[in-house]
Amino acid sequence: MDCSNCCPCLPVVEGCCFCHSLETGTKLIAIFEIVYNLALIASEGTLMAYLPTIGQASAGFDVLLDVMMVVASVLLLIALNNKMMELVNLWLVCEFIFIISGAIHCFALMVELLLGHLPKKIGSLFLLFHVLNEVLSSYFFIVVYNYYQEEFINP
Numbered sequence: 001m002d003c004s005n006c007c008p009c010l011p012v013v014e015g016c017c018f019c020h021s022l023e024t025g026t027k028l029i030a031i032f033e034i035v036y037n038l039a040l041i042a043s044e045g046t047l048m049a050y051l052p053t054i055g056q057a058s059a060g061f062d063v064l065l066d067v068m069m070v071v072a073s074v075l076l077l078i079a080l081n082n083k084m085m086e087l088v089n090l091w092l093v094c095e096f097i098f099i100i101s102g103a104i105h106c107f108a109l110m111v112e113l114l115l116g117h118l119p120k121k122i123g124s125l126f127l128l129f130h131v132l133n134e135v136l137s138s139y140f141f142i143v144v145y146n147y148y149q150e151e152f153i154n155p
Helices: 022-048 053-082 085-115 120-153
Strands: none
Touching: 022 053, 022 120, 053 085, 085 120
16 A cells, blocks of 8 residues: 555555554553643643743644644544545644644744743753654654554555
């Protein structure tokens, strides 16, 4: 099931984390995204007290994205159980939006750090967290995209 013709810019993976099938990996990703984003939503309120006004607006936007990803991940689990291509596609769109907004957020954090609007230690930790989040989200996108291709486009 070669999906390299569909989007040659994305790598083709045969499994998730080198030991799970794409379907199992996609289920694990959906569960992880639900738990992870719920934890982020819970922690955003605490972080808002320590951020400047600009950071508070950013944290509010982050909560909105986290809620979107929780809903999309629940729909992804439903899609996996019912073989619903449209819902897998919806998750891919939401994850892509999440990745793009995260990249913009990383850039904004770098600018704030360079301008001295954030304390260096806290800002550096936020930046590191967001970069790691971008890497993980990109990997998740690739795994679910390959599952989507394998299951629905090239069965």
